[in-house]
Structure formats: C-alpha cells, structure tokens
C-alpha cells in the first residue's frame with residue numbers, strides 16, 4: 227500500500243531532501259571584498275573622539291537601519307546577545323532589580339538580565355501567540371520590578387499596547403527582544419521599535435545575517451548613548467574628568483567589524499523580500515493544513531503582521547488519539563525537515579533550578595540585594611510548560627526562501643500522516 231506511513235514500513239513522502247539555502251550572494255561578496263581591500267577591518271577607538279563610533283561601514287549601516295526601522299538611533303553590535311546585555315545595562319538597573327520576561331525564548335534573553343545582576347522573573351505566555359502574557363506580567367510585579375523584557379517570539383510582536391500600559395502605570399522600562407521578528411509590524415510600526423529599547427539579531431539563522439551581529443534600536447538619546455558606551459569599553463566615560471553617570475559603565479567590546487557591517491547593509495536591503503517569502507510559505511501552509519483534526523495553525527494577533535521565523539502549531543493529542551512524539555516520529559520518517567517538537571522552558575534550565583550563575587555558590591540570588599525568594603519551580607508557567615511538554619509543534623522556517631513546490635511536499639507529508647492516524651494509534 228503506497229499510502230502506508232514510512233514509520234510503519236511504507237515509502238517516504240519526501241524521498242529526496244529539500245534544498246538548503248545560501249542567502250549570501252554577489253552583493254555581499256562585493257561589499258565584503260571592497261572592505262577587505264581597504265585593509266581597515268575595524269576602525270573603533272575606545273576613547274572619546276572620532277573613532278568612538280566606529281568606521282564608515284558601521285556608521286553607514288547604522289544610518290540605513292535607523293531609516294529602515296524609522297527610529298532615531300540604530301546601534302550596531304557584534305551579536306544581539308551583546309545588544310540585550312547593553313540594553314539591560316543602559317536602562318540603569320541596580321543589582322537585585324527584577325526584570326519580568328518569558329520562558330518561551332532562547333536563553334540569552336534571560337541571561338542578559340543576569341549580566342548587571344538583574345534578576346529574571348518569568349511570566350507565562352499566551353496560548354494562541356506564544357508571546358508573553360500581560361496578565362501574568364502584571365501579577366508578578368513587585369517593589370523590585372524595574373523592567374519588562376518582551377520577546378517577539380517566532381516572528382510577531384508581543385502585545386506591546388498592553389505591556390506599555392502596564393509599564394507606564396508601574397514606572398517600568400520596556401525592552402524588546404525582536405531577534406526573530408525584524409520586519410514584522412504592530413499597529414503599523416516595526417516590532418522592536420515599540421519598546422523603550424529593542425533590537426534584532428544578525429546571526430546566521432535569522433531573517434538577515436552577517437554571520438554574527440545585532441542592531442539595537444531606540445528613540446531615546448540617552449539610552450542610545452549609554453549603549454554606545456557599554457559597546458565600546460565605556461572608557462570615554464570612566465576616563466573623562468567631566469561628571470558622568472557611571473551607572474553600569476562596565477564596558478565591553480561589543481563592536482561589530484567593518485566586513486560584517488558591509489554585509490549587514492546589503493542584507494538589510496533584502497529583508498522585505500525575505501519576509502514576503504516567509505509569508506507566502508505560511509499562507510500556503512495555512513491553506514494546505516487547514517482542517518486537519520487536532521491541529522491549530524498559527525494565529526496572527528489583530529494589528530500584527532507575522533514574519534515566521536518559526537511556523538508555530540499546536541496539537542491536541544486527545545483529539546488525535548496519539549501523542550505529539552508519535553506524530554513527530556511519523557513526520558520525520560516521511561522526510562519532513564525543520565520540525566521542532568516543543569520549544570523552550572528557560573525557567574527549568576539547571577541555571578535557574580539550582581540558582582547558580584556567577585561562581586558556584588548561588589550568586590546573585592544568595593546576595594542581600596536580592597530580598598525575596600524567586601520562584602522558578604515547575605508550575606509557575608503552566609501554559610508554556612504544557613506547550614513544551616505535550617502540544618507545541620513548530621516548523622523552523624528560519625533558514626531562507628521557500629519554493630512553492632517544496633512547501634507542497636511538506637503539506638503532502640502532513641496530510642499523509644493525518645490520513646493514517648488510526649494506523650498510527652494502533653501501531
């Protein structure tokens with residue numbers, strides 16, 4: 227029987243692997259080569275003065291990014307992890323200040339908070355969008371809460387209107403980790419620009435990339451200046467005789483190189499096209515997977531556009547009669563690539579379970595500046611936990627542009643598995 231599942235001995239639905247992507251083209255080769263020929267691969271100087279803001283490629287990229295995202299300041303950094311750390315430092319947190327964030331993200335969101343001895347507190351997520359749940363945020367606000375770190379997970383903005391309202395009411399800063407959603411819109415503004423400070427990743431897996439890199443965006447002159455200082459050793463402040471705000475001026479070297487900046491400029495010009503390609507693939511998946519029992523395709527919240535770093539679905543194992551793990555095994559056997567079974571529950575990592583960050587003795591949670599016991603136990607984020615453990619199924623669309631014929635093969639494989647749910651259940 228040709229329709230028999232590959233998992234049960236039938237033929238594979240996708241017998242030859244789908245193509246991999248190379249999103250670096252001649253534009254990037256030319257841009258990088260031109261920089262290499264100058265011999266100047268970075269032009270930063272740590273001290274105050276002309277070199278403090280970096281070389282011509284970095285500054286040109288920042289100008290282009292600020293215009294693109296329609297913000298006063300775009301600050302290039304050597305990774306978005308660096309950008310997150312600089313943003314946390316820039317908002318001026320004191321040791322022991324709490325920042326509320328989501329566990330449904332990659333670990334850098336939460337570890338960036340620890341860098342200036344901030345304390346991550348985890349709010350639950352909304353089951354339909356996977357983004358941080360403003361109601362859960364509000365319940366976690368304590369006298370020590372200083373900021374909310376939202377994440378625009380999988381490619382659409384968190385509910386920034388609700389988060390802004392909460393932040394204003396409680397005097398909190400709003401930070402946005404928009405690594406996965408460059409080019410997504412929320413109320414006709416670019417995701418990442420609705421917070422006090424936000425930004426994007428330029429790592430190899432993201433919509434546009436320069437190998438490694440990141441962009442911090444903000445309309446706030448002071449935050450931008452503080453990020454620029456943290457990016458570049460903060461020497462310009464700690465060495466000057468002028469009275470200066472020394473808060474969190476432990477500088478780093480977060481400087482993006484000239485080659486990467488030139489590549490990033492070329493890539494930025496391709497962002498809109500790449501976003502469109504993802505949206506086309508997602509529309510095709512939405513149509514092709516519609517009506518499959520016990521499967522929910524992504525919800526795009528009102529006022530949002532989605533740029534599909536991940537195409538996030540939910541399964542209902544009770545209605546399916548089989549577990550997610552069986553479905554995933556069957557899809558994998560059919561040759562479906564890009565599958566993500568579950569995502570992340572950052573609060574359950576040993577780092578937080580054992581509360582060991584700096585050194586081995588429990589710093590910073592064991593310090594007097596942390597005046598309450600922070601709960602990271604299983605059960606604090608029931609929605610995120612259930613999604614991770616039982617019901618979330620994703621397709622990682624994060625690596626390129628998708629041909630209609632390839633997406634169709636993925637849809638066919640899903641439909642084949644769903645045609646055989648009874649066989650799967652009884653096997």
Ligand SMILES: *Cc1c(COP(=O)(O)O)cnc(C)c1O
Pocket residue numbers: 305306307308331332334335377403405406426427428429438439440
């Ligand atoms: C990729 C990513 C980061 C980290 O970005 P890097 O540029 O790799 O440091 C942070 N947060 C989220 C949600 C990400 O997806």
